[in-house]
Amino acid sequence: MAQYTFRTRSSDCPYELAIGLVSGRWKPRLLEVLKDETLRYGDLKERLKPVSDKVLSAALDDMTRNGLISRTAFAEIPPRVEYALTPQGESLLEALGPLRDWARTENGR
């Protein structure tokens, strides 16, 4: 567990702190695809393809520990695990909106 921590010491700078939470190749996308849907591990892997298991599970782990994502495991066979945004994850995604818009207008996409 806890393989990855923040690169930044997420010191006393709020910018750094928030950016640290979504710094990573797949984290912003994870927030996005989970916006309106609860998804299973396999679904996530499918939508973020090509992502490796290690990196995906590490990102999910980080974000779950950081309270952005909820993880629900069902004791069934075959196993089923569902991921969803927490309220904090949702509000973070919203706070990311202006940044996305900035990128779109400034970089023409």
Place this chain on the structure above:
Amino acid sequence: MAQYTFRTRSSDCPYELAIGLVSGRWKPRLLEVLKDETLRYGDLKERLKPVSDKVLSAALDDMTRNGLISRTAFAEIPPRVEYALTPQGESLLEALGPLRDWARTENGR
């Protein structure tokens, strides 16, 4: 020059792209301290202390190449170089506002 590039491929995801521009130990702070002031290299180093020359100049280099910061060198002795936010840097800082606020309220600082 150009020692560092983005970790992320800043692919086609606007979030990744914008986040990549400010991912780095000192980049958010650089935007912040340059918000209302034009500052010299030594001033920046002083305000971001403790930052090493290599890392600071690399960050300045990145952000200058990315059009967030302007660099003006004066042909004097001793040398003088001034850094300031470009309009794009200013608008990016504004777009970062909600993220900073989110961090403050969610993480209680």
Place this chain on the structure above:
DNA sequence: CGGCATCCACACGGATACTG
């Protein structure tokens, strides 16, 4: 199905020393 273990490459931050 939903991971974790292992190994690898390299991007990044930092300390120190030096220069135009």
Place this chain on the structure above:
DNA sequence: CAGTATCCGTGTGGATGCCG
């Protein structure tokens, strides 16, 4: 003053293989 050159430690993404 404003950097560059060098070396180093570690964080992070990725490929592959295995397991409950």
